[in-house]
Amino acid sequence: MSGSSQLAATDKAYDRSPESSLLAQSTKGATYLILLQVGSRALTFLVNQILLRFLSPELLGISTQLELYSISVLFFARESLRVALQRQENPLTPLGADDIKLYQNGSQPKTQSCKAQEVVNLSYLAIALGLPLAAAFASLYIHNADEVILRTPAIQLSLNLYTLATILELFSEPCFAVAQQQMLYGVRASAETLATFTRCLLTCGTVIWASKVNLTLGALPFAVGQMGYAIILNLVYLTRLDVSSADKAYSFLIKPVVPPSPPLLFDRFSITSLNLAFTIYAQSIFKHLLTTGDSFLIAAFTSLESQGAYTLAANYGGLVARMIFQPVEESSRSLFGRLLHHSVSSTTDARAKLETANQKDVNQAAIYLQTLLRFYSLVCTIAVAIGPSFAPLLLGVIAGSRWSESDAPSVLAAYCYYIPLLAVNGILEAFVSAAATPAELRVQSVWMVAFSAAFIGSGFLIFEVWDLGAQGLVAANAVNMLCRITWSWHFVDSYLHHRGAGLKFAAISPNLGTIISASGTAWYLNRVELVLAGDIWQLARSVAAAGSCGLVT
Numbered sequence: 287m288s289g290s291s292q293l294a295a296t297d298k299a300y301d302r303s304p305e306s307s308l309l310a311q312s313t314k315g316a317t318y319l320i321l322l323q324v325g326s327r328a329l330t331f332l333v334n335q336i337l338l339r340f341l342s343p344e345l346l347g348i349s350t351q352l353e354l355y356s357i358s359v360l361f362f363a364r365e366s367l368r369v370a371l372q373r374q375e376n377p378l379t380p381l382g383a384d385d386i387k388l389y390q391n392g393s394q395p396k397t398q399s400c401k402a403q404e405v406v407n408l409s410y411l412a413i414a415l416g417l418p419l420a421a422a423f424a425s426l427y428i429h430n431a432d433e434v435i436l437r438t439p440a441i442q443l444s445l446n447l448y449t450l451a452t453i454l455e456l457f458s459e460p461c462f463a464v465a466q467q468q469m470l471y472g473v474r475a476s477a478e479t480l481a482t483f484t485r486c487l488l489t490c491g492t493v494i495w496a497s498k499v500n501l502t503l504g505a506l507p508f509a510v511g512q513m514g515y516a517i518i519l520n521l522v523y524l525t526r527l528d529v530s531s532a533d534k535a536y537s538f539l540i541k542p543v544v545p546p547s548p549p550l551l552f553d554r555f556s557i558t559s560l561n562l563a564f565t566i567y568a569q570s571i572f573k574h575l576l577t578t579g580d581s582f583l584i585a586a587f588t589s590l591e592s593q594g595a596y597t598l599a600a601n602y603g604g605l606v607a608r609m610i611f612q613p614v615e616e617s618s619r620s621l622f623g624r625l626l627h628h629s630v631s632s633t634t635d636a637r638a639k640l641e642t643a644n645q646k647d648v649n650q651a652a653i654y655l656q657t658l659l660r661f662y663s664l665v666c667t668i669a670v671a672i673g674p675s676f677a678p679l680l681l682g683v684i685a686g687s688r689w690s691e692s693d694a695p696s697v698l699a700a701y702c703y704y705i706p707l708l709a710v711n712g713i714l715e716a717f718v719s720a721a722a723t724p725a726e727l728r729v730q731s732v733w734m735v736a737f738s739a740a741f742i743g744s745g746f747l748i749f750e751v752w753d754l755g756a757q758g759l760v761a762a763n764a765v766n767m768l769c770r771i772t773w774s775w776h777f778v779d780s781y782l783h784h785r786g787a788g789l790k791f792a793a794i795s796p797n798l799g800t801i802i803s804a805s806g807t808a809w810y811l812n813r814v815e816l817v818l819a820g821d822i823w824q825l826a827r828s829v830a831a832a833g834s835c836g837l838v839t
Contacts, residue, residue: 324609326479337490338598340497347593348438349508352445355427356452356512363416364409364459366567369719370559371405371463372623400543405467407540407554408563409459416456420449439504447509454516460538461523466620470527477522485515565724565731572734583742584759587749595694596756602681603701606669607708611662615712618658622720625651645785651717652787655778658713659794666706667796671804673702675811693756700760707767714774721781733773741766 424445428436435441458477465473489511496503527538542554549557584596625647678695722730741762748758775789782788796804 326482337493340493342594344434344594345438345505346597348435348441349505350593350597351427351435352448352505352508353512355423355445356448359416359420359423359452360455361570362567363419363456364412366563366570367408367412367459368463368466369566369619370563371408372466372620372720402464402467403537403541403543404556404559405463406460406538407543408556408559409463410540411555411563412459413453413456416453420452424449439502440506441504444505444509447506447513451509451512451516454513455519458516458520458523461520461527464527464538465523469620471617473523473526476526477519480522481515481519484518485511487511488514562724565727566719569727569731569734572731572738583745583749584756587745596697596759599681599694599697599701599756602677603698603705604708607705607712610665611709611712614658615716618654618713619716619720621654622651622717626721648782648785649787652782652789655713655717656789656793659710659789662706662709662713663794663796664800666709667800667804669702669705671807672811673705674699674808677702697756697760700757704760704764704767707764707771711767711771711774714771714778717778718774722777726777730773730777737766737769740769 428442428445431441461477462474464470489507492503492507492510495501496507524538540554543550551557551560584593677698681695681698718730719727744762744765745759748754748762752758754761779789
């Protein structure tokens with residue numbers, strides 16, 4: 287059976303199994319996303335190694351700024367809507383032929399179709415927000431760019447292509463919302479995998495072609511790759527979901543929700559979801575500043591060469607987070623949103639009536655969260671033990687000596703201590719975003735303001751006073767992440783405690799044997815690094831030590 291047929295069969299299996307639990311579906315979806323992420327990242331990783339041979343740190347720094355521009359537009363345009371839409375109830379079973387006929391005759395279809403049309407309609411708000419944001423951010427970037435950037439060949443054309451690609455990517459939001467709501471993880475994974483593969487091939491191919499004909503294109507290859515990503519993303523989504531929408535009686539255009547389920551604005555937009563999205567949007571400003579603040583700070587206070595070194599180290603350091611932790615976080619947010627959807631009510635009486643009936647769902651969410659944090663603690667213990675010694679050596683092998691002589695190895699070593707914090711914070715904030723009321727989200731936003739101010743202040747001290755460079759920035763990120771984890775942990779523990787559940791720190795922590803094993807492995811690798819000067823044998827011994835750590839754990 288072909289890969290596409292397998293993906294289609296998996297998605298149909300979700301639809302045919304309404305009796306299966308949300309937890310089972312979420313687990314299958316997370317596993318599926320992880321496998322596809324690992325495959326696509328591995329392929330992208332191999333192609334990017336070719337690309338690194340043709341790039342300077344300065345050019346990589348410029349491409350990072352353009353990518354940051356695109357990420358910022360996408361985040362502010364769609365993130366709050368995505369989170370709000372994930373907090374809806376689980377859709378009912380698929381429509382039958384009779385329901386479709388009723389819909390075509392203007393009668394009432396089942397709830398699943400109504401909810402699908404509702405999320406499609408709301409998704410167009412991301413496009414409406416993205417258009418002015420893309421224009422404003424592009425103008426802001428080009429008017430505040432350094433002279434070195436302005437002299438880069440084809441910089442205006444590159445920025446224009448990034449803008450167009452970002453807008454095209456936003457046009458895939460209606461399809462993404464439907465796939466996420468109905469837990470069609472195969473559709474989303476196949477679309478993003480093929481799009482990522484296309485971006486990598488176009489970027490790499492353009493760079494190699496330009497090198498052979500002695501043509502200097504600047505950051506244009508990255509813009510071409512981003513355009514290919516957006517086009518393929520839309521094509522795959524439309525191909526995979528177009529038939530699905532015909533079967534289930536909803537449209538990918540803005541249509542009235544039939545039958546109307548108040549409160550609706552213009553018979554199309556859920557007022558409840560809009561209010562929640564607005565609350566989350568205000569919070570997302572500070573969350574984005576904290577998430578991508580390191581890129582802003584290093585772009586403002588360091589040279590392009592340092593930016594390139596930090597970008598390379600951060601990309602490699604975050605590889606595990608993107609391949610494993612991010613898919614788990616996203617599927618978990620969807621699961622928590624369905625299990626804890628009763629929490630969106632802002633009135634105490636309404637929540638009290640629902641809490642007893644939904645105690646089973648709360649317990650299921652607590653068990654899932656505790657099990658996941660336990661898994662994270664074991665994986666991260668191994669990462670902290672072997673990563674700081676192993677990762678810089680691997681970087682020298684795969685990226686070449688030019689990068690080994692930059693700040694990238696030391697930054698990558700420091701990043702290994704930061705990865706566990708990323709993992710824990712991601713899953714805790716996924717729970718918070720699903721369980722918190724609008725009032726509680728506003729309280730979190732206030733704390734985000736404080737965390738943002740502290741992060742900006744520490745960044746100024748790191749670069750302007752202490753001159754710690756990129757390694758110091760990793761430390762500032764870690765402190766910021768610890769603050770966010772502390773707040774989220776307090777919220778989750780309080781939420782579960784008041785509902786007869788709770789998190790037990792001892793149940794999620796590694797046992798004493800694992801800690802001793804990891805500490806011994808870290809000490810051994812540190813001794814090896816002192817004795818050997820980074821040759822390939824040191825890498826081999828690191829691999830052996832890593833294996834022993836994993837076996838004992």
